[in-house]
Structure formats: C-alpha cells, structure tokens
Amino acid sequence: MREDDDEQVEQDLLDSEPGPVASAGAEAVAPVRTQRIARWLSSNSWLILAAGAALVLTRVVEFSPPEQVRMDEASVDLVGEAPSQEFSSQLGNPQAVQLRATLRLYPRNDLDVREPDPKLDGTARVLSQPVVTTIYAMNATIDQTVRLDGGELEIDVALAGTPRLSDTAGANKVPDLDLEQELTVTSRQNKWLGDPVQRVHLHTRGTLTDLEARPYRWVFVVEGKLFALDLEINRAV
Numbered sequence: 241m242r243e244d245d246d247e248q249v250e251q252d253l254l255d256s257e258p259g260p261v262a263s264a265g266a267e268a269v270a271p272v273r274t275q276r277i278a279r280w281l282s283s284n285s286w287l288i289l290a291a292g293a294a295l296v297l298t299r300v301v302e303f304s305p306p307e308q309v310r311m312d313e314a315s316v317d318l319v320g321e322a323p324s325q326e327f328s329s330q331l332g333n334p335q336a337v338q339l340r341a342t343l344r345l346y347p348r349n350d351l352d353v354r355e356p357d358p359k360l361d362g363t364a365r366v367l368s369q370p371v372v373t374t375i376y377a378m379n380a381t382i383d384q385t386v387r388l389d390g391g392e393l394e395i396d397v398a399l400a401g402t403p404r405l406s407d408t409a410g411a412n413k414v415p416d417l418d419l420e421q422e423l424t425v426t427s428r429q430n431k432w433l434g435d436p437v438q439r440v441h442l443h444t445r446g447t448l449t450d451l452e453a454r455p456y457r458w459v460f461v462v463e464g465k466l467f468a469l470d471l472e473i474n475r476a477v
Contacts, residue, residue, distance in 0.1 A: 327340065327371065333375060335375040336475065336476045337373070337374055337375060337380075337403040337417065337473060337474070338372070338373050338374075338473065338474040339372050339373075339374070339382065339401055339419075339471065339472070340369065340370070340371045340472045340473075341368075341370060341382045341399055341470070341471050342366060342368075342369045342469070342470040342472075343366070343369070343386070343397060343467065343469050344361060344364035344365065344366055344367065344467065344468045344469075345364060345365045345465060345467055346360070347363055347364070348466065349461055349465060350466075351466060353457075353466065354457070355457065356454075356455060356457060361468075364468070367386055368384055368386070370382055374402075374403065376403055376405060377404055378403075379401070380401055380403075381398070381399065381401075382398075382400075383396075383398050384396070384397050385397075388465065391430070392430050393427060393428075393429050393430075393462070393463055394429075394430070395425065395426070395467075396424075396425070396426045396427070396428070397423075397425055398423070398426075399421065399422075399423050399469075400422045400423075401419050401420065401422075402419065402420040403417055403419050403473065404418050404419075404420060405418075406418050406449070416449065416450075417473060417475055418447050418448065418449050419447065419451055419471075420446075421446065421447075421448055422444070422445040423442065423443070423444050423445070423458060423469070424440070424442065425441045425442040425443075425462070425467075426438060426439065427439050427441060427463065441461070442458065444458070451471065451472065452474075455470040455471060456470070456472075457469065457471075458471075
C-alpha cells in the first residue's frame with residue numbers, strides 16, 4: 241500500500257513539471273503581442289498620417305525657388321518672359337512684319353482703361369512687352385505665363401496673329417495690313433488641397449484693321465486684378 245502511495249506522488253510530480261507548459265505559454269505570447277500592436281496601429285493611424293503631413297509641410301515651406309526664376313518686390317514672376325523691345329527700324333525682308341504685345345497690370349480694378357490713356361497707363365505695371373517677327377501670311381504666336389500672389393495664381397496669355405495684305409488698296413497705294421488673330425486668356429489657381437481651379441476669362445478671334453495707326457487693346461479681369469493687353473504692328477518700309 242505504501243509503495244502505491246509513493247508511485248502516485250512520483251507521478252504527480254512528473255505531471256507538474258513546468259517545462260512543457262512554460263514552452264507552450266511562450267509560443268502563445270507572440271501572436272497576442274502581434275495582435276495588440278496591429279490594433280494599436282489601426283486605432284492610431286491618424287497620428288502616423290499627421291506626422292507624415294508635418295514632414296511634407298515643412299519641406300514645402302522651406303523650399304526656395306531656383307535661381308532661374310526671377311522674383312521681384314511684389315512677388316510677381318514671369319515664366320518665358322520676353323525682354324522689353326522696341327520695333328526695329330531696319331527689317332531685312334521687305335515682307336517682314338513685327339508684332340508687339342504689351343501686358344499691363346493696373347493698381348485698381350475700377351479704372352476705365354478701355355482706350356489707351358498715358359496718365360492711367362503710367363500707373364500700371366508693364367509685366368511684359370515682347371516683340372516677334374514674321375512675314376506676310378505666316379502665323380506668329382506670343383505665349384506667356386504670369387504668376388501672381390506668390391505663385392498661387394497663374395495667368396496664361398496665348399496670342400496668335402497672321403498678317404495679310406488688304407484687298408482694298410488702290411493701284412498706286414501701298415496695301416493696308418490686316419491681322420487675323422486669336423487670343424485666349426486662362427487662369428489656374430493652386431490650392432493647398434485638391435486640384436488647381438482653371439478658368440477661361442477671354443477668348444476672341446477675328447480680323448483687326450488699321451493697326452499701323454493705333455494699337456488694339458483688350459481689357460480683362462482675373463481674380464479682381466485688372467489687365468490690359470495692347471497689340472501693335474510694324475512692317476518693313
């Protein structure tokens with residue numbers, strides 16, 4: 241009877257060995273920790289997004305424009321700006337024609353600038369005044385992009401013109417010069433969130449006459465800013 245009791249005690253001691261149980265517990269802890277980490281990441285994902293956004297914002301704020309981009313005192317820069325030029329008095333080709341487009345920005349949008357006025361035009365800023373040369377019946381284009389408000393507002397001015405001799409001239413008179421033209425003014429406003437907002441502010445086409453006597457003017461407003469575009473022509477004498 242005593243021997244049976246000793247064998248029972250020995251068997252109980254063997255059954256209570258911690259080795260296998262501890263090993264099984266260690267294997268069970270790893271999945272539990274993984275699940276807890278996954279639940280924490282899921283419930284706090286906004287923190288990760290906020291941290292990423294802060295890094296992106298920091299890089300944007302600290303960005304400086306390259307040296308090729310000219311910034312003036314009023315935070316206005318021109319992309320593809322042509323230097324201001326005067327008409328040439330000597331054109332090598334007798335059929336040569338020059339086009340000059342002067343873009344002005346006025347200090348107020350309530351001014352009456354439908355006709356050129358030296359006094360009012362003197363208060364405006366000349367943003368660009370490119371001159372291009374072409375010949376009769378050959379199309380010429382003047383494309384410019386103006387950036388305002390620190391680059392948030394971009395204005396595209398696309399002008400195409402084809403000079404042609406008029407059919408109304410007499411036998412002993414130099415034919416008048418007409419210009420077939422098409423003008424499109426669009427804007428693009430960049431937003432912090434979402435896609436840029438694009439608008440068409442002016443689109444016109446037709447034939448202009450008497451340009452050698454006086455310039456032709458278009459007036460338009462973009463985001464509360466008043467602009468005038470004057471077109472002039474000059475041909476070889």
